[in-house]
Amino acid sequence: MLENEPQNIAFNWSTVFVRSLFEEGLEHVVISPGSRSTALTLAFSAHSGFKKHISIDERSAAFMALGLGKSTGKPAVLVCTSGSALANYFPAVIEASQSGVPIIILSADRPPHYRGIGSSQTIDQLKIFGNYPVFFHEIGEPDFKGRSRKRLELAAAQAVQESVGKAGVAHLNFAFSKPFEPDPKFLRQVEFENEKRSRRPSPKYSQETGSIKMGEIFWSDLISAEKPLIIVGPTSSSDHLDFITPLARVLDAPILAEPGSQIPSSRHTIQGFDGFLKNTDNWPELNADLILRFGQQPVSKALNLFLDKKSEVMQISFMNPAHWIDGSLSSHKQITLNAPLDIPEVTGAADKGWLKKWKKTEKDFKNFREENLHPSTPITDGYVFSKISDTLPKRSFTMLSNSFSVRDMSLFGEFDGKEIYVNRGTAGIDGITSTAMGLSLATDKPGILMTGDIAFLHDSNALLMAKEINQPLVIVILNNGGGTIFRMLPVFRFKSKYMKFFETPQNVKIAALCRAHNIDHTLVSRPEQIVSTLETLVERKGVHVMECITGADESMEQRHTLWNFKTNAN
Structure with a gap:
């Protein structure tokens, strides 16, 4: 034979x-x-x-x-x-x-x-x-x-x-x-x-799971909270978090859901928290007496500081059995979930003004943000995120690079309930474009990648795989001339060392790089070009690069303005 x-x-x-x-x-x-x-x-x-x-x-x-x-x-x-x-x-x-x-x-x-x-x-x-x-x-x-x-x-x-x-x-x-x-x-x-024998068989194993039932003492602690707060970091497909919104309804709790959490939009989800929690003067009005945490460690520095400083508040981390998460070391209890949480017929005791306080703060911050986001030349990173997030097609996915991209979406964008992916396991900038291409192949729907110039160049070999992509995939590059994320760090004070060793300015001709790979490239340098360019490209099949030239100094100034927001949520 x-x-x-x-x-x-x-x-x-x-x-x-x-x-x-x-x-x-x-x-x-x-x-x-x-x-x-x-x-x-x-x-x-x-x-x-x-x-x-x-x-x-x-x-x-x-x-x-x-x-x-x-x-x-x-x-x-x-x-x-x-x-x-x-x-x-x-x-x-x-x-x-x-x-x-x-x-x-x-x-x-x-x-x-x-x-x-x-x-x-x-x-x-x-x-x-x-x-x-x-x-x-x-x-x-x-x-x-x-x-x-x-x-x-x-x-x-x-x-x-x-x-x-x-x-x-x-x-x-x-x-x-x-x-x-x-x-x-x-x-x-x-x-x-x-x-x-090419007919696809049913898997020999089942991914179906039951539900996790918790005892009376557990639920007694939850429903007795007057100021409960739910925090959801980025999640993976192995997490079982469809119960988050029903849980928020029972407890009447705000949900701080980060980009990548895949939490659906509801009256409980709060946006803008990466901005208004940055100013610690806003904390007294938003003091929780119970914090329930899900998903990976939050990306938001403001939210992580909030968790760290609220160590006296009961914090319960619900974790995937394979991945224990408590980077802030602030949890009092850790509960592993290998199935959805079963919610019994209970009613929470939240203060009637608790959720309203968060919604009022959210509204005030958004108004403040709108007042400070305006078209300018050079364009700011924040203005790009604001316009792009408002223009995302309903049936599409978004991939966010690390460094400023994932943070700027949270600070400037409207991402509530949208299909957003992030690589936050190690939070590196390697492989971001390649990951987006894998998502495009798997979801078979239009996609938008928001990435920085350094992250894009770090994974430029991904462009060799562009021929694999059939659906529209728009790579929006925020080209501010280097790794400006380091401007958030104390090392920024050492100007003589900073530019060469940390921000690493680059002058690569991205248009030429795209031409070398037979990829469509569009340069955006004026604010009025952003929406029309994205709307055009997202209708065209294949990979397209939309390079937005932004001002590093102006973008940082705008971030600091939003971080200094002061609430009147009384």
């Missing part, structure tokens, strides 16, 4: 594994070309049940897989060759592990006898990512004797179920000896067999 011929063993071994992944319900694979991974690559290419994406840069590939998993809740598969190729996945592995996004890595490797003797493209790949993955397995060389095939199939099921169940990365290492390429007849045979 063809599958037993020596030339076909590596490909047949890979085919068995790929079919097992398909049986587990996986759909996307991101492949980076390489020789040692030939058998795995051909096995995926021969299976029409997988959507294949090709990226020559493993770092970009990994962040694209992150975006795919962030949206779908199912792991995308990564395939790479041996050596340093695998090491380039590390930043995305850390981000996925810290933010609870499933990914499956299939790394090709040289056989063990090549290790430690200076063989080309050979490194120690065993547990290369340390403790970050939730599952690791050394597959070993192809071997169809005894129970080896059964173990191979089980490894596929383990990888998927551990990655999904524990919301993280699974890494499987495959050792291959030559030949990697099968007999052409066998390749065609496998393709024919795969077509006959």
Whole structure:
């Protein structure tokens, strides 16, 4: 039989594994070309049940897989060759592990006898990512004797179920000896067999969960609060937080939901808190007697300081079992949730003016913000965020870069109830554009990426994958000439050192970079261009770059103005 011929063993071994992944319900694979991974690559290419994406840069590939998993809740598969190729996945592995996004890595490797003797493209790949993955397995060389095939199939099921169940990365290492390429007849045979079994099966496992029931003492503490407050940081698909709004209704509590929290809009959600909580003079009117925390550690510096200074207030952190979160070390109780919270028939005792106080503060801050946001030349970062957030199409997603972008959306934008994604596991600027491309592929809807010039340049190899994108994806670059986020830090005082070592001004011609990748580029330098440009680009399929030239000094001055807002919520 063809599958037993020596030339076909590596490909047949890979085919068995790929079919097992398909049986587990996986759909996307991101492949980076390489020789040692030939058998795995051909096995995926021969299976029409997988959507294949090709990226020559493993770092970009990994962040694209992150975006795919962030949206779908199912792991995308990564395939790479041996050596340093695998090491380039590390930043995305850390981000996925810290933010609870499933990914499956299939790394090709040289056989063990090549290790430690200076063989080309050979490194120690065993547990290369340390403790970050939730599952690791050394597959070993192809071997169809005894129970080896059964173990191979089980490894596929383990990888998927551990990655999904524990919301993280699974890494499987495959050792291959030559030949990697099968007999052409066998390749065609496998393709024919795969077509006959290409109907997607139901997953062998279930992600359905029940609900968590808490006791009377717990609910007694909650409903007795006169000034309850709910805080929701960025969340992942493995969180079960659909009960947040019903809980807020029961307690009559304000919800401070950050960009990336995916909390729906309601009368309880409060915007602008990143602005009005920055001024501690506003705190006395907004003093809570119970704080319930969900999701990841908040992005907002003002909100984190608020939590830290309210350490005497009862704070309860509700956490995903795989990811304990309490970066401010201010929680009094920690409760893990692997299912939604069951809310009994209870009624809260909140002060009738409590929610009104927050809504009044929100309204006053928005009025103050509107008075201080006006068209100008140069444009400010805040003005761009204000106009873009007002123009976002209803059926679309938004990806926010780290540094100022995620903070500016909270300070200047209207994001309540909108589909917004962030990479806050490690909060780095690496892989932001690649993540947005993964989201575009997974959501199959128009998308807008808000990013800074440094973050965009840091991930410029993502532009090589633009050809994969079919839906409109508008990359809005806030080009203020460097990393101005550091202006928030005390080091800004050291002007002679600051510009060279921290802000790192750049003069890259982004338009030329886009032309080199055959990507549409539009320059925006006047305030009246913002809305019309976005409305035009978001209707066009494919990747488009909208470069907004903004003033760094003017933008910082505007932020400081809003941070000094004083409420009259009496």
